[in-house]
Amino acid sequence: MGGARSSEQFVQSPNSTFFTEEELNKLKSEYKTGGLEKITPLLQKKVKELDSTEVNIAVTGESGAGKSTFINAMRELQDGDEGAAKTGTTETTMEPTGFPHPTLPNVCFWDLPGIGTKQFPANKYLREMKFKTYDFFIIISYCRFTENDLKLAKEIKRLGKNFYFVRSKIDGDLDSMKKQRKEFNEEEELEKIRNDCVSKLLEAGIPSPNVFLISSFDLNLYDFNLLNEALEDNLPDIKKSVFILALPNLNEEIVEKKRKELRKRVWMLATLSGVVGAVPVPGISLACDIAILVGGIIHFRKCLGLDDASIQRLANKAEKPVGVLKAVVKTPLVGEVTPDLITRGAWGVAVVTISALEIALDIIPVIGSIFGAGSSFLMTYKILSGALDELTENAQRVVKAAFGTDDHPSDTIPPTDHPS
Incomplete structure (x- = not known):
């Protein structure tokens, strides 16, 4: 498949700051000697560390x-x-x-x-x-x-x-x-x-x-x-x-900081999805991809303060009716996140039109030749990236509605790749 790379071509970037140089080197060597079986536990351990720190x-x-x-x-x-x-x-x-x-x-x-x-x-x-x-x-x-x-x-x-x-x-x-x-x-x-x-x-x-x-x-x-x-x-x-x-959403700058931090998780979740996607077991790839996507989107939403409880707290702080803040939220991703929501309509189109060229390789810290058949990696990366941008844009609007800030989310948030 297009986008396959040799195991010598690992890249370290600002998105890999969760990994030390020693850990990145270990990922390289483990994949070189043991392939997918060796690196999967290392990636799972890092994601667990992020969730438990x-x-x-x-x-x-x-x-x-x-x-x-x-x-x-x-x-x-x-x-x-x-x-x-x-x-x-x-x-x-x-x-x-x-x-x-x-x-x-x-x-x-x-x-x-x-x-x-x-x-x-x-x-x-x-x-x-x-x-x-x-x-x-x-x-x-x-x-x-x-x-x-x-x-x-x-x-x-x-x-x-x-x-x-x-x-x-x-x-x-x-x-x-x-x-x-x-x-x-x-x-x-x-x-x-x-x-x-x-x-x-x-x-x-x-x-x-x-x-x-x-x-x-x-x-x-x-x-x-x-x-x-x-x-x-x-x-x-x-x-x-x-x-x-964990910072309170007091201004659009804080929301943007959160987006940058959450972006660092996207490639790790996509990598785990790609690892499973490379396992030749019928049905396992789609099932795991959906679970990773649903979990990732719910986590993004919570961190960006778009769950009901967070919006209510912000409304109380800003002394605004909660309905005013909810009225500016224009994404179905704040409701129940189901496999059907992800795969139907524009989301489904996004999945089938993905190619390796859509992702700049210099922002993927570790892919090597792991994803020679990398549809699962690319699919998950694309959808999570789009969902994160969409949720961030909505969080920016909520903050603006709460505090009346003058910055415009469209000035700082890249456009989403699909309609809300």
């Missing part, structure tokens, strides 16, 4: 700093929602409490008790919080970073973990300043607050501190995007991907 985020600071409110905001929940962290002006957390992401439970935010309270004096706190459990720490303060915050930061650094200073409730500070001053420049005031925090942290011996100013009631404002970028940059590839997929 955990990200544990510790949110700490003194009582009343806004830890629980921040955790709820990151999970698109509001105070009083089912599963929301309990908020209050007094210490409400008596022990480390995990709050899984509502749709991606492998991502868990941990609300740690406030340091320096009677229940948790600083020396006891450092012993009992099991710091090694967490991937990174967010230290939240609503006014100034205290001596206890600095002790925390130094202990976290000693353990080799990353930490980030977040100055919360910044919207309240700015509102107060506006009322007290005749002349007010928001950008200048934000810079003053940031510089003041940084200078005090430097004086206390924290090298090169970064301080992020946020409002948990409006994460689209201030430094929230900068905070996310810092968190992403310091996570290993798989954890970084999992973290990005």
Whole structure:
């Protein structure tokens, strides 16, 4: 078949970041010596790793700093929602409490008790919080970073973990300043607050501190995007991907990031489909292809926030009727995903018209000569790619309807290869 390649012609690309160079080399050598039987378990193991990788985020600071409110905001929940962290002006957390992401439970935010309270004096706190459990720490303060915050930061650094200073409730500070001053420049005031925090942290011996100013009631404002970028940059590839997929859909940029991460999965799912497709057992190829397609589309939909529960949470956050958000969704892929939906109509036409030339080989990290009869690989790759683009375009429209952003999804999302 067209598109067959020798086992020497493996390609590594940005889409292969889930694999280390060592793992890619192993895929090459295993296929060279043992063919499909050898590489199939390696690919299955990697897909399973993607689905099971955990990200544990510790949110700490003194009582009343806004830890629980921040955790709820990151999970698109509001105070009083089912599963929301309990908020209050007094210490409400008596022990480390995990709050899984509502749709991606492998991502868990941990609300740690406030340091320096009677229940948790600083020396006891450092012993009992099991710091090694967490991937990174967010230290939240609503006014100034205290001596206890600095002790925390130094202990976290000693353990080799990353930490980030977040100055919360910044919207309240700015509102107060506006009322007290005749002349007010928001950008200048934000810079003053940031510089003041940084200078005090430097004086206390924290090298090169970064301080992020946020409002948990409006994460689209201030430094929230900068905070996310810092968190992403310091996570290993798989954890970084999992973290990005769990971000709240606050703007179209975040949705686009999710599309790029999900694109990296497409070729792996297509590869598994192609491996099965090369097995000469009547009927097994179609059955497995459909299962992979259905599972992939449902996963994409969930990560992009197009399930009913996610749209409802976004509507609550944006204070918009849920019907307004659902009205802009123009794809049958948000309903029940069945084999019939995938194979009928335009989807069926897409399947029979696929050729190897439709996929640029430089974006497929590992295919070798595996798919000499590669119809299963090409079919699955084509359909999942199209479904991902269609779902992303709809997720962009939902975000725009929720927050009234000015960007146009059509400017950033490639057109789908089939009608909605």
